[in-house]
Amino acid sequence: MRANEVKSPELAGKEVTVRGWVHRLRKQKENAFVLLRDDRGGVIQCVMSADKAAPLTIESSIEVTGTVSQDARAPEGGFEIKCSNLKIYNIAAEYPIGEYQSDELLLDKRHLALRTRRMIAITKIRASVLQHGRQWFVQNGWMEVTAPTIVKGAVEGGSTLFKLRYFDEDAYLSQSAQLYLEAMIFSLGPVWSLAPSFRAEKSRTVRHLAEFSHLEAEAPWFTLDDILKAEEQLVSYVIQNTIKERAEELAFLKRDVTDLKKVEPPFERVPYGKAIEILRARGFQSVVHEDGAKRAIEFGDDLSIESERELTKDADRPIFVVGYPLAVKPFYVKEDPDRPGLGLTADMLAPRGFGEITSGGQREDDINSITARMQKEGLDPNAYEWYLDLRRYGSVPHGGFGLGIERLVRWITDVQDIKDTVLFPRTMSRASP
Numbered sequence: 263m264r265a266n267e268v269k270s271p272e273l274a275g276k277e278v279t280v281r282g283w284v285h286r287l288r289k290q291k292e293n294a295f296v297l298l299r300d301d302r303g304g305v306i307q308c309v310m311s312a313d314k315a316a317p318l319t320i321e322s323s324i325e326v327t328g329t330v331s332q333d334a335r336a337p338e339g340g341f342e343i344k345c346s347n348l349k350i351y352n353i354a355a356e357y358p359i360g361e362y363q364s365d366e367l368l369l370d371k372r373h374l375a376l377r378t379r380r381m382i383a384i385t386k387i388r389a390s391v392l393q394h395g396r397q398w399f400v401q402n403g404w405m406e407v408t409a410p411t412i413v414k415g416a417v418e419g420g421s422t423l424f425k426l427r428y429f430d431e432d433a434y435l436s437q438s439a440q441l442y443l444e445a446m447i448f449s450l451g452p453v454w455s456l457a458p459s460f461r462a463e464k465s466r467t468v469r470h471l472a473e474f475s476h477l478e479a480e481a482p483w484f485t486l487d488d489i490l491k492a493e494e495q496l497v498s499y500v501i502q503n504t505i506k507e508r509a510e511e512l513a514f515l516k517r518d519v520t521d522l523k524k525v526e527p528p529f530e531r532v533p534y535g536k537a538i539e540i541l542r543a544r545g546f547q548s549v550v551h552e553d554g555a556k557r558a559i560e561f562g563d564d565l566s567i568e569s570e571r572e573l574t575k576d577a578d579r580p581i582f583v584v585g586y587p588l589a590v591k592p593f594y595v596k597e598d599p600d601r602p603g604l605g606l607t608a609d610m611l612a613p614r615g616f617g618e619i620t621s622g623g624q625r626e627d628d629i630n631s632i633t634a635r636m637q638k639e640g641l642d643p644n645a646y647e648w649y650l651d652l653r654r655y656g657s658v659p660h661g662g663f664g665l666g667i668e669r670l671v672r673w674i675t676d677v678q679d680i681k682d683t684v685l686f687p688r689t690m691s692r693a694s695p
């Protein structure tokens with residue numbers, strides 16, 4: 263049985279057996295109080311004689327048999343087990359993680375720290391986000407596909423590529439499945455994939471990982487508007503289902519879900535130019551030099567983490583910033599025929615300062631334009647021969663988007679550091695454990 267199943271008035275006075283680990287331990291003269299954690303992170307207090315508990319240490323693995331007793335004083339739900347038999351699987355060595363630990367130690371010992379109730383709660387929320395994300399695509403008729411992780415070319419710029427030795431040649435870890443999903447829409451229609459993406463991010467921020475879970479979608483004949491509608495429906499669906507399913511975990515994390523309940527389509531569309539005007543009116547500055555030199559933000563600048571924070575800090579629902587300049591976006595973004603120089607592209611920014619969680623738009627479908635854009639970005643079109651074939655043989659208007667699962671989980675859980683949204687984070691300074 264699991265801990266939460268024991269907490270039922272019908273079981274009071276009955277005998278149960280629960281297996282798990284010693285989460286907390288309070289030894290008194292005659293009795294000992296063991297907070298047992300089961301294999302799904304549920305906890306229940308077990309009371310036993312001090313003699314029985316004598317060998318126990320934190321994280322020892324045990325099986326407790328005893329009678330259920332309903333007692334309002336028992337922590338975690340008012341039930342406890344009066345232990346009649348204790349089976350010990352393993353007496354744990356002195357546990358390195360106590361109640362107050364540095365963030366660094368918790369990362370060094372992540373293989374153990376994932377037993378903390380905070381990490382268990384976050385991971386359960388993450389599981390719901392993944393499940394409902396998949397479910398939205400399946401229910402709406404998109405086909406799941408998988409793209410390769412070992413690739414020959416950049417999608418999101420050369421500076422964040424991880425290079426690897428691939429037999430006798432060089433290859434890279436994929437930054438995005440996008441180009442492969444684009445190849446699939448010609449025969450499979452709307453497609454989606456969930457796979458790791460890799461970015462050699464040199465900056466240490468609370469929202470960048472070197473490896474993240476990327477939920478990506480691509481569909482033929484989709485306009486920018488179609489893409490944004492799919493994105494806002496997907497994100498709303500995931501959030502509404504996750505906050506229902508994980509109310510307990512969100513409460514444990516002290517996450518106030520008032521705002522999240524309001525996340526329903528449509529999300530506000532803010533033209534890029536308007537976003538710049540808002541930021542200028544507030545005296546916002548852009549960093550224009552590596553040494554940190556700043557000047558007033560101008561039309562043409564990319565939106566930094568700080569500017570996204572400024573734009574969304576008072577919002578209670580996500581917004582789309584629509585129509586970024588081509589110059590700050592990759593080669594594949596289609597130019598807006600009505601606004602030369604701007605792209606048919608949008609980022610979804612999460613409210614309360616969380617910032618970008620998705621990026622998507624229409625793709626350049628003309629062979630000459632996309633080749634010119636590659637050259638302008640310093641990419642070698644020869645490395646993209648297969649991709650250019652997609653513009654040679656029956657090219658169609660199309661588009662798609664990518665959503666960072668960790669970014670979405672960070673917003674839903676309201677944890678500050680993206681490293682806490684994944685069990686084994688990969689960053690510039692860490693590839694272990």
Ligand code: NSS
Nearest residue numbers: 438440461470471474478619620621663664666669
């Ligand atoms: O670089 S993106 O903005 N866009 C793409 O990769 C497109 N090729 C996706 C597509 O259209 N199929 O990344 C998309 C999202 C972005 O909005 C973030 O939510 C997330 O992926 N992302 C990251 N999450 C965590 N860490 C890092 N380093 C990261 N980079 C992007």
